[in-house]
Amino acid sequence: MERASPITFFLLLIIHFGVAQNATTSGADEFPVGVILDLESLGGKMSRTSILMALEDFYAVHRNYSPKLVLHIRDSKSNNVQAASAALDLLENYSVQVIIGPQTSSQAAFVSDLGNKSQVPVISFTATSPSLYSGSLPYFVRATLSDSAQVNSIASLIKAYGWRQVVPIYEETDYGRGVIPYLIDALQEIDVRVPYRSVIPLSATTKQITKELYKLMTMQTRVFLVHMSPDLASILFTKAKEVGMMKKGFVWIMTDGLTNVIDSTNPSVMEAMNGVLGVKFYTPKSAELDNFTINWNRRLQIDNPNDPPLKLSIFELWGYDTIWAVAQAVENLGIKNKTSFQKPAVARNMTSLGTSVYGPALLKTILQYKFRGLSGHFDLSGRQLQASTFQIINVVGKGWKQIGFWTAENGISRRLYHGESVTHHSGLASDLNPVIWPGKSTEIPRGWEAPADGKKLRVGVHVSVYPQFMTSWKDPITGATKASGLSIDVFEEAVKRLPYALPYEYVAFGTTNDTSSGGYDDFIYQVYLKKYDVAIGDITISHNRTSYVDFTLPYTESGVAMVVPAKSSRTNNAWIFVEPLSRGLWLRSIGLLFYTWLVLWILELLENNANITGEVLKNIGIMTFFSLFGDNRVRHLLSRIVLIVWVFFFLVLSASYTANLATMLTIRQLNPTITDIHDLRRSGEYVGCTHGSYVQGLLEQLNFNRSKIKTYSTYDGFYSALSKGSKNGGIAAFIHEVPYIRLFLARNCKGYTMVPFYKAAGFGYAFPKGSPLVGDISKAILSVIGGDTINQIEKKWIGVGYENNCNNAGRAPDPDELTFGSFRGLFKLNVAITTSCFVVAVIIYLYPRNEQPGQNGEQAQGNGGEQAGGEQPGQNGEQAQGNGGEQAGGAMVQQSPMGIQEETGQQTSENARGGMVQLSLVRVKEVIGQKTSGRTRDGSTVADTGRRSLST
Structure with a gap:
């Protein structure tokens, strides 16, 4: 190794000393x-x-x-x-x-x-x-x-589109792991599950990333949340497009760590990210920002x-x-x-x-x-930046477009509301602009698909007490589990109506003995333990079961009822003919009848009707029923008006009485021997239910003694016990869900009836918590039960028209008796008109008497002042001689001129004679108007004879 020269060492020492001194x-x-x-x-x-x-x-x-x-x-x-x-x-x-x-x-x-x-x-x-x-x-x-500031916006976005499961993909660093606990908490608040977490190391190769993506493709979830550094994310999205995970049906969401630098992303990576959603911090536009951006770009290129x-x-x-x-x-x-x-x-x-x-x-x-x-x-007052507005974007082409905003005050919205609180947002996807999803699709993805690894859905089945609803067996040749019944047909029909293929296989829940000992709660709990992907059958939806599984919508009617013996009541009541009308209506009708009779009687007395004399009740009865139809015993016009109103009231009341009595005799056929579940508990009678059903726990909640509850595992068992009765070692009532009772009554129409007493949700299928299949299967079930398909399935397993043939399958309520309130208007009308007629008749009777007291005692003035017309009834009332009947009126007519000649003894003046003749004619008219004329033997009337005699 070459040693440094003394000059070089000296120069380094000077530089170090200068830097430290500075x-x-x-x-x-x-x-x-x-x-x-x-x-x-x-x-x-x-x-x-x-x-x-x-x-x-x-x-x-x-x-x-x-x-x-x-x-x-x-x-x-x-x-x-x-x-x-x-x-x-x-x-x-x-x-x-x-x-x-x-x-x-x-x-x-x-x-x-x-x-x-x-x-x-x-x-x-x-x-x-x-x-x-x-x-x-x-x-x-x-x-x-902080990364935790964005989790609520991401959760709101997922909730808006209705996705139920999300898989986070994050890098194995402090940055990647830091946000996960906050994200999980935010998703749990909106009931979204995280079935899997994909952790990718910073040192991961493209091969390792590809392998992880293939693993994600085998899962049902299609919603992925990416939280990693830009360099690693670029590799991830590029490989995702290569393996086919950027096509229709997939959902990708980026956190703000990626979205904030989206503008600096390589164009080739942007092309692979088409359809991805992201949240980013919202930066308000300003002139200062535009100027700085221009200068920054120039300066960055220089540096x-x-x-x-x-x-x-x-x-x-x-x-x-x-x-x-x-x-x-x-x-x-x-x-x-x-x-x-x-x-x-x-x-x-x-x-x-x-x-x-x-x-x-x-x-x-x-x-x-x-x-x-x-x-x-x-x-920075809280030692970190305070902000609450995020922008939601959608990667399209080589850029991105804005689809909405999220704020802590208003949640998701299409536009940003500055300083104003808005309460009308639904928080749904409709509050955002349209999105171009992966694969250039405009249809909102469901967020999950059937697994691509060929794995079949494990469908748990069991043997029910009622084989019409569910039964299962093993195929002796293939060894595969087979199942049939109403519940199976509804499930298979629902699967056919799904918009995608869903392969499945049946898995039996033990043997028949295991079913009777384990019960339905144990069967459903297997779904929670992930032994089954779904449990189907005659499973009642109850509150305690929803704590560990999710149910679809019910496919049967709901409720719990009692099956009890019924007794006939059609011929046992000897006084049934009085029941159509209430006691008050009977009494008021009789009172109105007597009041009408009394008014009629008074009206006819005021008219001087000779037919009224004698027995009062007899004559009033005759007037009531016959005077209106041709008989002339009722003479007064007002009397006839009263009778018309009375007969109208009588016709309406009698028609209503007949209709209600016919209804009672037709519908009231069977009465239950027990009508109240609490009376059954207080009496200490034995009751029965199906073994393993949640009804047993329901009876215990209703304070039934456990020793009084008998359970049965077969149809013949509880039918035999119900036939014996509680006093003979059987049961007084059998408690069950309504669908089972319908089936029971379809086979036993006579002697038993149903008494509902408790609301329940019906039968449904159990799925694991958060399963995305729940929503799709529920929609398919609605399609099945909303048309004729469910009717065909019920006819196949329960019977054709069983409800029409079995009248006591659901006893109709007894018709109510008619009350006074239903006829109050008629009563008021009748009383008002009758009273008015009575008052008018009294006024007419009194008024002429006071004005003309001598109406029937007129005097005929002659030259000598003698009276004319003082004849007495009966004075000349001898029998008429000749061909016909003798009439007193004829004698009176003949008597009048003879009496006048005897009293005068002389020739009267022309005026006096004319006045007496006129007076006699008045009296004749009154008599003729009151009585019918008699026929003479030769066919002429007595009145005519009288007139001829008067002329003479």
């Missing part, structure tokens, strides 16, 4: 600041340019500020130890009061420890790991966003002439604003003392660090200073 004898107008960057990386080069421009711009604006910052830039060479060594050198030899950087979180952890010991603030605008923010690092300040053109990212803006914040804090602090470090009295080790004189005050001043920089509002 570091220790800084002038009063200089404030040393250390900068640690990875100058070999593109990010380091971009940040260096941004920092230098920030220092120049600040003192170009504030020329009179003193002291001025002096930057001492060091290269960490992408090494944690080198970064710590550079920091130690800056502290010991240059007495820097602030260290800006380093770039990575792992390097920042080393440097921050030195900063704590020397009380020198360490400000990083690129270290985003959440683990750095802790009480153990009080002098570390993050001039960027790095051999590098390709790069685009400005948010990290460079944070670096720019950090220099402004430090420079302004130094000015605000007013530093005048040259002494910046206090050395310890005794050195404890080779690298004994002093403590900064200005460090604590400078840190406090930096945290208090807030301003609007190129990146937006710059606030």
